[in-house]
Amino acid sequence: MNTMEITKQADKVTKEELASLSPTELRDHIRAGRWTGGTEGLARGYAQANLIILPKDVALEFLIFCLRNPKPCPLVEVTDPGSPYITQFADADLRTDLPRYSVYKDGKLIDQPSNITKYWRDDLVGFLIGCSYSFEEALLNAGIPLRHQQEDKIVSVYTTDVDCVPSGRFSGPMVVSMRPIKDHQLVRAIQVTSRFPATHGAPVHIGDPSKIGVDLNKTDFDTGVFELEENDIPVFWGCGGTPQAVALNSKIDFMITHKIGHLFVTDKRSEEVAAL
């Protein structure tokens, strides 16, 4: 599909029409405002990333925070200060190339626009942080089912009582996602996800949720909750909700993120960012 054909299309496209597109073609639709929905299931096989945009005066502290907490905050790419352009994981503009954003002022959500051109300032820095879609695809390919997909829910996300390593004004508990894994598939699940350190990597905890301050029935987020079934082991991975929660708690006056589920689609295949 070339740009001419895209331009001739109707204003909006359906998720089915997008399903077979490359990341570049998909971002063309998103940039033109024809797709403002979620990105799960799109551009399969390619890594997607969480977005956090912060003012330059806190960027060094935030970058150090991410380096100190690589499992919840795996850095994918950072823009030059003042620049909205991604150059390594795609050739893209962070102001327009995600389907929907969340804009925070003084810790309060003030807007969820489909582009942030009017909010851009020349002191902003964009951070792309790995998301778990890559390793979820790898789990499925390894024959390990994902309960939240089977039940058509969002993966369960919890705030733990495990403190991140702080950096400057950034501190707070680690946020994790939980996936029930059958005991006979536990070893394979650890092996498979270990290959993807850029997208949260190996689990941070296996088994008893209370050891990390989690009650499986009480999520702090608007996500799914699952009954553990026979032979299910709860397995916890670092979650990209961590840097967002930490940044919100840090009383920074301005922050832009992707809207939950509306991620940045990179040009890198998941296998290109795998460790081995």
Added chain:
Amino acid sequence: MNTMEITKQADKVTKEELASLSPTELRDHIRAGRWTGGTEGLARGYAQANLIILPKDVALEFLIFCLRNPKPCPLVEVTDPGSPYITQFADADLRTDLPRYSVYKDGKLIDQPSNITKYWRDDLVGFLIGCSYSFEEALLNAGIPLRHQQEDKIVSVYTTDVDCVPSGRFSGPMVVSMRPIKDHQLVRAIQVTSRFPATHGAPVHIGDPSKIGVDLNKTDFDTGVFELEENDIPVFWGCGGTPQAVALNSKIDFMITHKIGHLFVTDKRSEEVAAL
């Protein structure tokens, strides 16, 4: 050996006396000024790291540079701005816990002291960057000999014509180390070093040196040069000399590094920083 015994010792110790010490005991000797020599072969099994100290006003750009060039510049730990303390890879003070430093002012080497207490400023940031000793040990353990150790030389280091991905004022060519590997051990050498992304990881180039602008007989550094023998393949890895060369070229007015070969000894076993 406890601290009392160390205090009673003569002013200086020999490398043989240090060989069996833990990283903490070794850093005690270094901090007290009793060891100002090189660290190769000491605290075997533990990761060592290159040191670069820069003013805070260039720290963000430098950190982004390292993230964009992870093979020559694998980040190990970054201090809080203004703080000389390492807290994750050891409990240590960067002003005193390396045996010897190089201090640069306006791009010129002005001092090589055994501590930098008098040079410390409250706007400095310390960067530890992985060094190749960890993967060299892993190569030896895998039965792959190291020519430079056999010939008692320093590993060959070359400046390539491959540009690093720039960040702000930091730009320049990648510096690499070369080790000749026998063709039947090439696959294993790649596998073994791939496990250590925090210490340069997998090779950046294999084979024909001219493809990356290298003449094996002409090193830009004061390092060894080797004749390739039968069945030798030249294998090139990213080198920690890269960030130092790039920082020197960037016309920063102040920088401190470790003196070549006089590295920071961490408390982490090489296997603890391995990818898998």
